[in-house]
Amino acid sequence: MNGRQTADGDRVTGGRLLWSALTSPRWRWTLFLEVGAAIVLAAWLGLGKTPATQFDLTQHSVPLDRIVEGGPGKDGIPAILHPRFVPLSEATFLSDGDRVLGLHAGTEAKAYPIKILNWHEIVNDSIAGKPVVVTYCPLCGSGIAFEAAIQGRPHTFGVSGLLYQSDLLMYDHQTESLWSQIGMQAVAGPLTGEKLWPIFLEHTTWAEWRGAHPTTLVLSTRTGSFRNYESDPYLGYADRPDLMFDTDRVDPRFHPKEWIVGVEVDGVSKAYPFAELKKGPSPVADQVGGRRITVRFNLHAQSASVADDNGKPVPSVTAFWFAWYAFHPKTLVFTAPAPER
Secondary structure, three states: OOOEEOOOOOEEOHHHHHHHHHOOHHHHHHHHHHHHHHHHHHHHHOOOOOOOOOOOOOOEOOOHHHEEEOOOOOOOOOOEOOOOEEEHHHOOOOOOOOEEEEEEEOOEEEEEEHHHHHHHOEEEEEEOOEEEEEEEEOOOOEEEEEEOEEOOEEOOEEEEEEEEOOEEEEEEOOOOOEEEOOOOEEEEOOOOOOEOOEEOOEEEEHHHHHHHOOOOEEEOOOOOOOOOOOOOOOOOHHHOOOOOOOOOOOOOOOOOOOEEEEEEEOOEEEEEEHHHHOOOOOOEEEEEOOEEEEEEEEOOOOEEEEEEOOOOEOOOEEEEHHHHHHHOOOOEEOOOOOOOO
């Protein structure tokens, strides 16, 4: 009979000996260290950063290895599908300096507080009878609203949990295609290459918005989700030079989180850094892509807007410099003229 005899005379077979070794504290500690080392190695090699297989990525227009997981999975950040609004008099949860995204069409005006969008990123809504989607990426500081009718059909959107160039990737519920917010198009899935059409949106303070739109409605904190909207999960991020996720391109001319307002006209893009707009008088008359525009900067509200030469608002993007440059590496950049001596 194979085995060995213990000190008290009991015979231990090979199987019992193996089990005794595997369940010993020393073995468990060794296994723990080895598994931990494997996890650290996988993280160092970048494993686990490729997108989850929750989406069909057979069709795509961007490199798949640049689509990365942002942390929460699909719908881990819950988009708002049925927004509730309150009148201005009931928006007591907002302070004058709180940032809002503002939509205005006809007689309707709506404000979407950033303190809510930080936790939801997408609001599926309508204004003046047209379906729209209001989007905000806290990592890029970018708030953009789009027409939500695609190929003649209304679409609704959710948060994919994925990022491209550190920016929000949305997905539509109808086809589960992935959409780049700042890129303004589908980058993977059945609708790859389809465009999103931006609509004019203001990125300003609550005091400025309510002063200009006293009948505005305000997105309610009654979102159906349990969130502490008085807590900012990105507190301090806008002041730091570091990014949570890498981009393919960087430009050191400005602080990565320098606020800019960017426009694109007939394939020509131009950024207007707030640091430059502060140096001169407002408005700034300019020409982009053969089209005359006017950029107005509000120093008190730290906001900027763009209009054409007829005074009609032009859709633009307010965002961090690094984010605009990542999607527009050939962008022109406005610099304030040197003061006259």
